[in-house]
Amino acid sequence: MLARKRVNMAGNVIFFSSNAWRKNNIIRAAISISFFILFIEISARSLLLFGFKIPFFGDLPKPSDVVKVFTQVIFEPGYWYSWIASTWRVLGGFLIALLLGVPLALCLALNKVFRGIFFPVFEFIRPIPPLAWVPAAIIFWPTQELAIMFITFLGAFFTIVINTFGGALSIDLRFLQAARSLGATKLDIFRRIVLPACIPSIVVGATIGIGITWEVVVAAEMISGASKVGGNGAGLGHLIWSNYLGGNYEMIVVGMVSIGVAGYICSTAIRYTGSRFTSWEASK
């Protein structure tokens, strides 16, 4: 009886401590973020409060003002059009990169002749930063929209290809030998061994790729001068840039935070989708 009670208590202690541990972490995060925001708020008001400006932080827009602007802006359709424009460019470029990149990487990995011909070209183009392509893209593609999507495509494409390629090359020879010895045909080996073995590296490539895509879409929107696309569909990058030119500093922060949120949502979505495909990885 006593022993059983003790076991129960021990179980409870473990249960509560793990729960408490999570709760503590949330509290820690909340405190650190609040202090950070409070610090910026005080710094931004330092001229009024202390009579001098704290360097760098003193020039930032006040978080309270940013929140005020944010609450106004989320009711304006123009802000959401920016979201849609950027997201569309990111997802379009990213998906095309995935659809073209994975087969290309598999061909590179599986066929030596193909690799011999195309890998040098690929390695030659790969180090060119996507942003260096902006002027060329604007010249070559008929519309601004296609040009920007091409840039986001480049941002994700090389990362996805190089990751998938590496994954396909590092497939354990034993798996291929085992499959052959169990009587699998070449097509079976491709479908049931090579593809699943590559999925973890495809997911890694895609997670990194979508991050790069958000980085380059913003820059591409700034550089390409979104005026041609039209005021509404200019994207979050253009939102930041035009507000910088207009001296509306609170809106810059609103744009930055929006991109952070958008990037976070995209990476989480990819990671979630990826984990659905690689549930076996967790057990390794």
Place this chain on the structure above:
Amino acid sequence: MIANLALQSIENKQLKGAISIRDVVKIYDPKGLAVMAVDHCSLEIKPGEICMIVGPSGCGKTTLLNAIAGFHEISSGEILLDNKILCGPGQLKAEPGPDRVVVFQNGALFPWKTNIENVIFGPVMQGIMSRPIALEKARQMMADAGLIGIEDSYPGEISSGMRRRVEIVRALMNEPSVLLLDEPYRALDSLTKSVMHEALLQIYYKNKTTIFFITHDIDEAIFLGHKVIVMTTRPCKPKKIIEVDIPHPRDYSVLTSRRYRELIEETIDSVHEEAEKAFVAGEKEG
């Protein structure tokens, strides 16, 4: 119980899986330096026999196994399975197939497939069984091997000893003529190993498949084998053949018997001699 099962199996199963290795030579020639891995090796393995190959690491045992499996080509000689030529002059590389399934040193279960999906891989791929029938048989065979309740977990979720058993069952699902085991228990601790030896014998008594078992563990070799073949260090060829006259079915009480100790003593000298040679050679080659 075990004895009865064993007798039944012997009566029921038509014995197949005679391997004969005739004058096989394998020369690796990576950078123009001809390295001889297997030197005019000849071996006869009877159907349904457990043949243990003992030799120092890197002596070329695995090369021989790979030649039988069809992963590597031989340089000359021939290998026959049930009087059919696997590889020989004209076709130096055997075609890999489900009649000779390999269980690898570090295991090669597909980590992205559940255990039972791994087990049915062979018959389903070859199209000799429909999925439901294969699943049914797999469940039965896994249960026979003491693998209950792990059918739908992934190989990464079970112990390494269990993984080896799953892999052996996966091989046996194809009803192979011969099972090729390449140091399957190398990575296991000695306690797990001793359990695995009995488990392997249990499985063997049910199926009576010829077993070609590579190891460098003498105790394991004498405990399991009908025949222990000590290989010379590189280049590899049979140095000494020990017929283990301890009757099957065996269990762990064999380990304390006098005959077992005598056989170990008989084997250990020749193995040690080769191990020393390999050690000296290894110092040079790295």
